[in-house]
Amino acid sequence: MSPDPVSAARGPRRVTLQARLTLIYGGLFLVAGLVLLGATYALFSQQITRTGAKVLARTEIPPGTGGTGGTGGKDAAADQSWRLTVNGTPMDPGLAEKWMRDQQATLHKAATTSLLTFGASALLVVGGAAAGFGWLVAGRVLAPLHRVTDTARRIAAAPAADRGLHERIALRGPDDEVKGLADAFDTMVERLDRSFDGQRRFVANASHELRTPLTLGRALVELAMHRPAACEHVTTLGEDLLQINSRHERLITGLLVLAGSEREIVERLPVDLADVVGHVAAQIEVEAKEAGVTVRERAGEAPTAGDALLLERLVHNLVENGIRHNLPGGGWVRVASRTRADGLVEVEVANTGPVVPAYEVPSLFEPFRRLPGDRVVTAKGAGLGLSIVRSVARAHDGDAVVRPRPGGGLVVTVTLPHSPHGPPPAGQPGE
Known part of the structure; x- marks a missing residue:
């Protein structure tokens, strides 16, 4: 099946902002987990091996001094037995089993307590570091969005239309969702700028063009009014026409001032x-x-x-x-x-x-x-x-x-x- 021509025209697939954030935070948690696991393992191993008592020691009992074996050399191996000692002192065999259980319980409690204490401390330290690093990374990734927002607010608050609409974000960086938003915003503002500027130019040009026929009309009316043969009716009509002409001139002047006042005062x-x-x-x-x-x-x-x-x-x-x-x-x-x-x-x-x-x-x-x-x-x-x-x-x-x-x-x-x-x-x- 042939590839989609539209997709091919768009170029290679880009890494989206969502994917980058997922990779960043996933990597942070993975690294934090590995560090926590290694620290826990090291602390646990160190605590288990740190013991000063000899729990069991192997001793040999010479033949003929204990046990049930005879005096023959062939029974020398059988004449060997085990005796439980604590720091070199023999212990009564009847208490050996109870002592071993107590020692195992004490060792287990000490090891688990140390694991919980040091593990929780390591978790807090590593978790706090990961949260702080994630905060910095998220702020850096979202910084372009703040730039878009600040530019939009400056344009909206600009006192003169020209001053605000001439501003652009012009964001540089990877072709992701934020850059697409900034480019679309710039395109919209540029079209609005051209539209408003075209309207102002049209009003200004039309007002200038209308001044000529109004001036000519005023001159013709005044000429007709001041003719020797002008009757009272013509004079009255001329005065009315001059008032209408004057009103139109003020309207044109107002439009020119309005168009000029919307521009920035340089x-x-x-x-x-x-x-x-x-x-x-x-x-x-x-x-x-x-x-x-x-x-x-x-x-x-x-x-x-x-x-x-x-x-x-x-x-x-x-x-x-x-x-x-x-x-x-x-x-x-x-x-x-x-x-x-x-x-x-x-x-x-x-x-x-x-x-x-x-x-x-x-x-x-x-x-x-x-x-x-x-x-x-x-x-x-x-x-x-x-x-x-x-x-x-x-x-x-x-x-x-x-x-x-x-x-x-x-x-x-x-x-x-x-x-x-x-x-x-x-x-x-x-x-």
Whole structure:
């Protein structure tokens, strides 16, 4: 019968991890058993032969002095007899049998007691040594599994998708089950990396390509509105079209920022979040007044390191969301930065607004998600605000947390690592 072509293509049969462990532990127990057997045999033999009493001694009785034989020379052999002595002293023949039984019992008890004592000691020593050696061998054999687990945890905990998915196990060693698992894991991560990277490139390229027709459309609408012959109806329609165009531009800008924020921050510069909070509060003051919302600023020193433009976008989105998702007149937004006692820095934005159910809070970080029936002051949002906030925070090794505010509204807290460096020099981003 011809060999299986599939099996032949796989190459020679490999020694599996299970078989290797079986051989290792089987060999350890075999060696331990041989050592224990040899030690027991040596100790038992030594104890049996260690005796100082002569139990039996052969003596000759001269002819004519004892026994029943005559005086003839031919009966000399018969005139020989045995006499039991203890340390050279003759013993009464009637007590010989009892004495021998006692000596045998004493010798047997001493030998078995020594065998049990020394055998148990040898068993404990050899068993402990075998267990320790087996522990070391098992740890060495299973070390690749720990490497696979540690790599998987680092990828899962990576704040930026690019940083985690670029990592590989690249395990070297025999072609066993562990290496097969590591190779399969690397293949899966590589495919995920290509998939996510392709999605980000598509979003970025599509957003860039859409900017051109939007810019052209805005120019045509403005041209039509400013013609001398343009009637009021055309002007009104043009204003509506410009608002729609502006909304689409913000959507594209948000997609670009979201795609860029999911990448690792390679160059990190010192940034004080207090400066960012003050800059954003001044920049968004006009929009807040138009919406009838008061912005309360409390900028405390909060030095960190990262991309100043992305951090500004983070704070801007938080304050902008607080203004747009607020009460129609009379509401407020509070934005504050501080350094916490645990060494982290944070930006906290709270606002008045409608009551938000706790079960709806986790969905706020998803792109293009809105609360059902929420009341917003303006309809300029693209549904990417908090998604961008969380992506930017995680790209800077931080995180964003949202909780409902008692009485209505939200409280969003962004925590980032503290940087001991001072603010950047004049002219650098973040000023």
